[in-house]
Amino acid sequence: MNQSIQTLDVKIPALDESNYAITIGRDFLADIWTxxxxxxxxxxxxxxxxxxxxxxxxxxxxxxxxxxxxxxIDPPGETSKHIRTVVAIxxxxxxxxxxxDSLIIALGGGTVGDIAGFAAAIFKRxxxxxxxxxxxxxxxxxxxxxxxxxxxxxxxxxxxxxxxPAAVYIDVGTLSTLDDxxxxxxxxxxxxxxxxxxxxxxxxxxxxxxAICQKDMSMLEHIALTNCRIKASVVGEDPTEKNKRxxxxxxxxMGHAVESASExxxxxxxxxxxxxxxxxxxxxxxxxxxxxxxxxIESLLEKLRMPTRIPAELQKNTLLELLRTDKKAIGxxxxxxxxxxxxTTLCQDGQWAHKVSQDIVEQCLEQIY
Amino acid sequence: MNQSIQTLDVKIPALDESNYAITIGRDFLADIWTxxxxxxxxxxxxxxxxxxxxxxxxxxxxxxxxxxxxxxIDPPGETSKHIRTVVAIxxxxxxxxxxxDSLIIALGGGTVGDIAGFAAAIFKRxxxxxxxxxxxxxxxxxxxxxxxxxxxxxxxxxxxxxxxPAAVYIDVGTLSTLDDxxxxxxxxxxxxxxxxxxxxxxxxxxxxxxAICQKDMSMLEHIALTNCRIKASVVGEDPTEKNKRxxxxxxxxMGHAVESASExxxxxxxxxxxxxxxxxxxxxxxxxxxxxxxxxIESLLEKLRMPTRIPAELQKNTLLELLRTDKKAIGxxxxxxxxxxxxTTLCQDGQWAHKVSQDIVEQCLEQIY
Numbered sequence: 001m002n003q004s005i006q007t008l009d010v011k012i013p014a015l016d017e018s019n020y021a022i023t024i025g026r027d028f029l030a031d032i033w034t035x036x037x038x039x040x041x042x043x044x045x046x047x048x049x050x051x052x053x054x055x056x057x058x059x060x061x062x063x064x065x066x067x068x069x070x071x072x073i074d075p076p077g078e079t080s081k082h083i084r085t086v087v088a089i090x091x092x093x094x095x096x097x098x099x100x101d102s103l104i105i106a107l108g109g110g111t112v113g114d115i116a117g118f119a120a121a122i123f124k125r126x127x128x129x130x131x132x133x134x135x136x137x138x139x140x141x142x143x144x145x146x147x148x149x150x151x152x153x154x155x156x157x158x159x160x161x162x163x164x165p166a167a168v169y170i171d172v173g174t175l176s177t178l179d180d181x182x183x184x185x186x187x188x189x190x191x192x193x194x195x196x197x198x199x200x201x202x203x204x205x206x207x208x209x210x211a212i213c214q215k216d217m218s219m220l221e222h223i224a225l226t227n228c229r230i231k232a233s234v235v236g237e238d239p240t241e242k243n244k245r246x247x248x249x250x251x252x253x254m255g256h257a258v259e260s261a262s263e264x265x266x267x268x269x270x271x272x273x274x275x276x277x278x279x280x281x282x283x284x285x286x287x288x289x290x291x292x293x294x295x296x297i298e299s300l301l302e303k304l305r306m307p308t309r310i311p312a313e314l315q316k317n318t319l320l321e322l323l324r325t326d327k328k329a330i331g332x333x334x335x336x337x338x339x340x341x342x343x344t345t346l347c348q349d350g351q352w353a354h355k356v357s358q359d360i361v362e363q364c365l366e367q368i369y
Numbered sequence: 370m371n372q373s374i375q376t377l378d379v380k381i382p383a384l385d386e387s388n389y390a391i392t393i394g395r396d397f398l399a400d401i402w403t404x405x406x407x408x409x410x411x412x413x414x415x416x417x418x419x420x421x422x423x424x425x426x427x428x429x430x431x432x433x434x435x436x437x438x439x440x441x442i443d444p445p446g447e448t449s450k451h452i453r454t455v456v457a458i459x460x461x462x463x464x465x466x467x468x469x470d471s472l473i474i475a476l477g478g479g480t481v482g483d484i485a486g487f488a489a490a491i492f493k494r495x496x497x498x499x500x501x502x503x504x505x506x507x508x509x510x511x512x513x514x515x516x517x518x519x520x521x522x523x524x525x526x527x528x529x530x531x532x533x534p535a536a537v538y539i540d541v542g543t544l545s546t547l548d549d550x551x552x553x554x555x556x557x558x559x560x561x562x563x564x565x566x567x568x569x570x571x572x573x574x575x576x577x578x579x580a581i582c583q584k585d586m587s588m589l590e591h592i593a594l595t596n597c598r599i600k601a602s603v604v605g606e607d608p609t610e611k612n613k614r615x616x617x618x619x620x621x622x623m624g625h626a627v628e629s630a631s632e633x634x635x636x637x638x639x640x641x642x643x644x645x646x647x648x649x650x651x652x653x654x655x656x657x658x659x660x661x662x663x664x665x666i667e668s669l670l671e672k673l674r675m676p677t678r679i680p681a682e683l684q685k686n687t688l689l690e691l692l693r694t695d696k697k698a699i700g701x702x703x704x705x706x707x708x709x710x711x712x713t714t715l716c717q718d719g720q721w722a723h724k725v726s727q728d729i730v731e732q733c734l735e736q737i738y
Contacts, residue, residue: 005394006594010513010601012533012608014383025374083456087521094523099696122491124696125518125529144379149494152456154463160494161530164381225375232379239381327468327493 020167022144022228026217027173029061029132036105036130039167043103043128046093048116050076053108056177058134062107069096073112078264081111081150083159089119102127103166109135110142117148121163128166134174136186137269140193140227143168145235145248157327162240170228172220184213184304185269188251190223191300192272193230195293196250199343201226206296209303246353247345249328250337251276254365257322261314266307273306274368281364282356283338283346293342310369319365320358333358389536391513391597395586396542398430398501405474405499408536412472412497415462417485419445422477425546427503431476438465442481447633450480450519452528458488471496472535478504479511479637486517490532497535503543505555506638509562509596512537514604514617526696531609539597541589553582553673554638557620559592560669561641562599564662565619568712570595575665578672615722616714618697619706620645623734626691630683635676642675643737650733651725652707652715662711679738688734689727702727 023035036045049059050073059070071089073080093102106116106129113131120129133143149160175183194202205212205223212219231248238245255275259266266274280294298308310319326334335353340346348354392404405414418428419442428439440458442449462471475485475498482500489498502512518529544552563571574581574592581588600617607614624644628635635643649663667677679688695703704722709715717723 005392005397006590008391008393008594008597008601010389010391010533010597011605012387012389012515013605014386015609017383018381020379020381022377022379023374024377028374087452090527091521091523094521094527122487122528122530124527125516125531146381147494152460152463154460158459158463158493159491161491162494164379221375225377228377228379232377236380236382240384 018164020165022168022170022232024170024172024221024224024228026171026221029058029171029174030064032132032169032171033062033064033066035169036103036167040103040128043101044098045103045105046096046098047071047105047107048073048089048112048119049107050074050080050109050112052076053112053134058174058177059107062132069093069098073108073115076108077111081115083150083152085115086119086122086150086159089115090123093123098123100124100127104129105132106130107132107134108138109133110138113138113143114148115150117146117163117165118150118159118161121148121161126163129163131165131168133168133170135178136175136183137189138186139170139172139175139224140186140189141231143170144228144231146239164239168228170224172217172224175215175220181267183215184306185267187212187223187304188269188272188276188301188306190227191297191304192248192250192276193227195276195297195339195342196247196337196345197230197234197343198226199341201230202296202300202342206300209300213304243350244352247337249353250339250345251279253323253326253328253334253336254278254319256326257319258310258314260322261318262311266311270307273301273304273308274310276301277308277368278364279336279338281367282336282360285360285364286338286356288338288340288346291341293339296342308368310365312369316362316365316369320362323361328353387533389534391537391539391601393539393541393590393593393597395540395590398427398540398543399433401501401538401540402431402433402435404538405472405536409472409497412470413467414472414474415465415467416440416474416476417442417458417481417488418476419443419449419478419481421445422481422503427543427546428476431501438462438467442477442484445477446480450484452519452521454484455488455491455519455528458484459492462492467492469493469496473498474501475499475512476501476503477507478502479507482507482512483517484519486515486532486534487519487528487530490517490530495532498532500534500537502537502539504547505544505552506558507555508539508541508544508593509555509558510600512539513597513600515608533608537597539593541586541593544584544589550636552584553675554636556581556592556673557638557641557645557670557675559596560666560673561617561619561645562596564645564666564708564711565616565706565714566599566603566712567595568710570599571665571669571711575669578669582673612719613721616706618722619708619714620648622692622695622697622703622705623647623688625695626688627679627683629691630687631680635680639676642670642673642677643679645670646677646737647733648705648707650736651705651729654729654733655707655725657707657709657715660710662708665711677737679734681738685731685734685738689731692730697722
């Protein structure tokens with residue numbers, strides 16, 4: 001037996017840098033179709049939206065008299081964020097003879113964007129996707145950054161890919177039809193962006209929270225632009241979340257545990273609000289707080305009518321067990337994103353996610369029931 | 370209504386270049402596990418293979434006494450190359466608590482590699498995959514280069530992603546259990562590599578074809594190495610097939626049509642053999658042939674006992690219609706990869722895929738029935 005073994009090294013060059021534009025305005029949904037057709041004249045457009053958006057009239061506004069093959073996700077929301085929906089979308093596209101020159105357009109909230117973005121990532125090894133987010137949470141967060149994914153029958157976000165959008169169009173006018181609880185909960189991502197990256201933005205939110213909650217369109221345009229600027233800057237530095245992108249997870253480690261423990265009765269933003277308070281308590285316990293930031297964050301979240309305490313029915317042990325099985329846990333315990341000051345995330349020895357002992361987390365949890 | 374619209378440009382930086390090693394030898398399958406564990410000590414390994422490989426004893430040779438969670442594709446072959454198999458693999462991994470630190474190991478032929486590679490591309494936004502190809506076609510072609518994908522219920526390769534392997538291990542000893550027809554058909558990819566890129570390699574194949582067909586292990590090691598060197602060089606220049614990578618499609622445009630028309634009764638390599646003859650006839654019709662290359666290609670394919678004529682039962686019109694709906698067709702007609710000389714692919718004005726009129730293709734088809 002000859003055991004001579006030879007090795008060949010394969011070098012795959014870096015892919016080119018990519019660019020896309022986020023266009024932000026109000027009541028321009030009816031014009032977006034013209035922009036899309038002008039930018040991709042040779043692509044075949046396919047729309048993914050959901051029953052709620054159709055009912056609100058947004059699909060009709062987008063298309064005018066155009067007829068475009070469309071997949072309407074029904075029921076809207078988390079239960080449809082499943083691999084079977086992606087398979088149904090792609091098989092629908094194939095029945096309409098869509099090929100590699102397809103352009104998928106996602107009109108809707110975070111769920112629509114996640115499903116359509118993932119379908120675009122895997123159809124024929126990838127086709128472009130245009131995101132038209134219509135909720136506060138998707139306009140602030142999920143439409144930008146390229147994270148896409150859906151659930152399996154076993155767990156959440158089992159399937160996914162990094163797939164940057166080809167363009168994002170944000171019409172804050174679409175928020176007028178969003179129900180108030182969803183609207184407010186989605187604003188928590190704005191508070192998060194301000195807390196981790198921009199103290200002036202935090203002060204702006206404090207000063208204008210009433211006008212924002214009354215859906216003042218100029219205010220909504222300003223916060224959409226600021227959110228996208230902050231998120232795009234973080235994602236541009238670390239698109240595949242090797243390190244710095246983790247700061248976007250501020251408030252989310254405990255937030256995800258609370259959201260799961262509530263069996264999704266608490267909205268994502270409501271859960272993250274509690275998670276931000278938990279992070280503040282951890283910062284205080286570790287002796288890193290010499291300012292009034294926790295009070296300011298708590299006060300702003302209360303004005304958004306967000307919960308800032310863990311509901312009594314969620315058991316502490318359940319939360320601790322959920323933290324142990326967090327998808328980003330290392331050795332069965334997650335790391336936490338913490339603030340250095342309002343507007344600045346704590347970074348130690350080049351690391352943005354921090355080890356915090358289970359004892360400290362447990363003590364902090366007990367303080368916020 | 371305020372129609373002021375603002376635009377923000379997002380820059381996603383180029384991802385780093387990536388590298389992986391192809392290790393080639395004979396009868397070292399039993400050692401590969403040690404190499405893998407040494408390279409990825411912190412990853413949880415999960416194996417994807419098929420019932421044929423298990424029966425041939427290769428899974429047992431790879432693992433020795435190790436117990437590793439494994440998904441066995443059954444039945445082996447094309448019918449299992451479907452999105453439902455990928456979903457089943459990922460749900461199996463989740464039931465075994467696999468997470469982002471998973472390492473998928475694909476042990477098998479092209480189908481196993483395609484399925485496992487695609488599962489790796491989309492599980493939790495991507496985990497590494499090690500390819501251990503066990504057939505002539507996968508050792509020459511599909512295990513290197515990062516194309517992965519599976520079929521939908523409507524069409525072939527509807528789902529897919531570019532996902533480079535983390536490592537490739539080629540043990541030519543595994544070819545000893547491959548049936549003769551599959552073994553010979555897989556060698557057509559070697560003839561293709563020689564024809565498009567390396568005249569000396571073509572001469573080597575001519576001189577040693579008998580020893581190769583008798584599975585002389587030194588010969589098989591040499592051709593595995595040469596195939597990977599040629600393919601890796603082309604893929605390294607153009608990983609996502611914007612232009613030059615298309616040369617790997619030589620013989621494949623007509624080959625795919627013949628394969629489909631035969632309802633997959635002809636093997637991929639057998640169909641590509643006919644496609645290479647068709648390409649040669651087109652080159653001759655266009656006046657680009659001043660040598661004996663077509664005779665040499667035909668003679669070599671005949672020594673491999675490949676068909677070089679279209680079976681009479683495949684209708685010319687069926688083939689023409691399949692060409693029109695080729696996945697790479699532009700305006701309902703595909704482009705063809707042609708040789709400039711033996712070992713050199715024709716490139717005109719920077720383009721590697723060439724327009725050829727339907728008349729010429731039809732005439733050439735008639736010559737090879």
